[in-house]
Amino acid sequence: MNDDLDFDLGELAPADSATEETVEMVSIGDLSVLSQHHTAPYGSHSFVLAHDRSVTWGIPGAPQLVAIAVARDLSVSTFTMETSYHATLPFAQNWLVERGCPPERIALVGDEFAKPADDLTVQVEQQIRKSGTRYEVLDTYTSDVDLCETWTLTRDSSAVQTPVRVFHEEWDHEAGTYTMREGAFANVGAAQTWLDDRNGPLPEPPEYSDDNGAVVRARIARIALARSADVAAMQKAIRDAPCTPPPGPVQRPVQGRLL
Structure with missing residues (x-):
């Protein structure tokens, strides 16, 4: 940083x-x-x-x-x-x-930044970064006390079904990781009800289970392979590196910033 x-x-x-x-x-x-x-x-x-x-x-x-x-x-x-x-x-x-x-x-x-906890998080983040003007942001919320999370309420111009999408991010400070998930709703009211009540899991987008589901799974598989290759390269670099004193204490990482 x-x-x-x-x-x-x-x-x-x-x-x-x-x-x-x-x-x-x-x-x-x-x-x-x-x-x-x-x-x-x-x-x-x-x-x-x-x-x-x-x-x-x-x-x-x-x-x-x-x-x-x-x-x-x-x-x-x-x-x-x-x-x-x-x-x-x-x-x-x-x-x-x-x-x-x-x-x-x-x-x-x-290393001071928190890392994605899983490959689905990486997939959802890549989807957002490459989305252009696909998502209209309607509202957001950030909580950095107690339950550390953010959500972004959007309207997806590419979605035929359940066009209102919630991107929910939750941090695990102890592990130094975070997850990002996408939820799909028929309208803003239904999305807001879920955000207020959390009465059940975040509803997955229908494209996760229709014909596009294979595409989603294939992307996640490619991400997993790429991350495995990165880990293998890092492990080899560590093995080949000369011995050095351990680093000093670092601040606890969270996604996007240090606390």
């Missing part, structure tokens, strides 16, 4: 009033940078994914992850800045990808 954030805007002016308002609202001192990408060689664009620490003291349930996109027009010495708040990382990453950021450049890398 890189906490340093400098948009290098000292000699540039906001291109419009919307950018002026955005700059006034962004407090860099409150941001913990999770990932960032700056284009080269001319530095025309910057993409940042960060945790906004100030949100934890604000409205309960508010999204804590902020995606920031900066576009510079060096020919006239101006820039534009956009921000968007999200409850979960893949939706924030999707927003940045839609604005031109290469997906691999905004991925989280490092």
Whole structure:
């Protein structure tokens, strides 16, 4: 994780009033940078994914992850800045990808971040990151006390049946992992009832059991093979590496940020 954030805007002016308002609202001192990408060689664009620490003291349930996109027009010495708040990382990453950021450049890398608990979590996150404008976000909620979870309520423009989708994320702090699941509902009211009552398991999307179910299972199988290959490569690197002193204590990881 890189906490340093400098948009290098000292000699540039906001291109419009919307950018002026955005700059006034962004407090860099409150941001913990999770990932960032700056284009080269001319530095025309910057993409940042960060945790906004100030949100934890604000409205309960508010999204804590902020995606920031900066576009510079060096020919006239101006820039534009956009921000968007999200409850979960893949939706924030999707927003940045839609604005031109290469997906691999905004991925989280490092042992300080929580890891997906299973291959279905990886599949659901990849689905969101690559979804383009498929999902209309209707509401979100983030809980970072007691039960640590987030949910994102969406409308899926590609779904023929049960078009309202809930993406539910739950963290296991002790294990340093998290799960992400997709639930399908006929309407917003049914989804909200489940979120309020939790009277049963999250209903799986119908495509998990119809003809597309084979596609879903095949994707999960490929993810499992890729993760197994990564683990094997890591184990070999450890075996081949020279002996070194063990690392010092690290902070407890959670998905997307450190507590």
